[in-house]
Amino acid sequence: MIRLEHLSKVFQTGTVNENAAIRDVNLTVKEGDFITIIGSNGSGKTTLFNLITGTYPPTEGNIYIRGKDVSREPEFKRARYIGRIFQDPLLGTASNMSLEDNMMITYRKGFKGLKVSLNGKMRDFFREKLVPLQMGLEDRMKDNVGLLSGGQRQALTLLMMVLSQPALILLDEHTAALDPKNAQIVLDLTTRFVEEYKLTTMMITHNMSQAIRYGTRLLMMDLGEIILDVEGKEKQNLTVEKLVDKFHEIREKTFVSDEALLSQG
Ligand SMILES: Nc1ncnc2c1ncn2[C@@H]1O[C@H](COP(=O)(O)OP(=O)(O)O)[C@@H](O)[C@H]1O
């Protein structure tokens, strides 16, 4: 359903700082895949997302989503069917607006032009959706989102994204800025939504054991390339040690300097 063909991104072409952040990446993401992505800092994970969302045009190659070549489609158009969550909880919701207004805006996105308005029925629907988050947000629908904690905001962002029914969900270390307890809550919620709504998902994490434990498929990136792509039994049988070994095998270099990638929390 999503295909990346010979995708490349070079920054600052022709200068001494020329940097090939993505190098000839080929990838087919199947409908319903839940992909975890690991790779050391600067390996190109975020840039890959930026190319998929249209934040930057690719230097070379093409991106197909559900058969359509979207490589040259502007970011705002792709945002209608690609949901993205960042590390920073402030980026997903509008601080100076109420929960219900925030939810209404995203919900409208899913209707592609149909008029729906915030009425009693809609409020009941939102309340019903907020209850399972178990954060008491169903009683705070008129509060400004700016009053919520980081964990509550990420959970709300996640819920809103699900309501907008995107074809693809991109999570860029979306729990990394949260305390361990809230990170776990948001992660659990993520898995629940992905399974319940059969969402096609790509999730970047700096935590290897998380990447192994969650998802149906695992990618490892290094120097702008996908150097490992495993799923099914092979993924289930992975351990952090095996991953490190594989990386050594493939690249013949050590992770020693990269403590973040080795964190097992
Ligand atoms: N807008 C940009 N301009 C120039 N270089 C960039 C830009 N975005 C990313 N890069 C470079 O591309 C490489 C990959 O970065 P990034 O995709 O952010 O890595 P990751 O998310 O895996 O840590 C890095 O060398 C980074 O400095």
Ligand SMILES: [Mg+2]
């Ligand atoms: Mg990144």
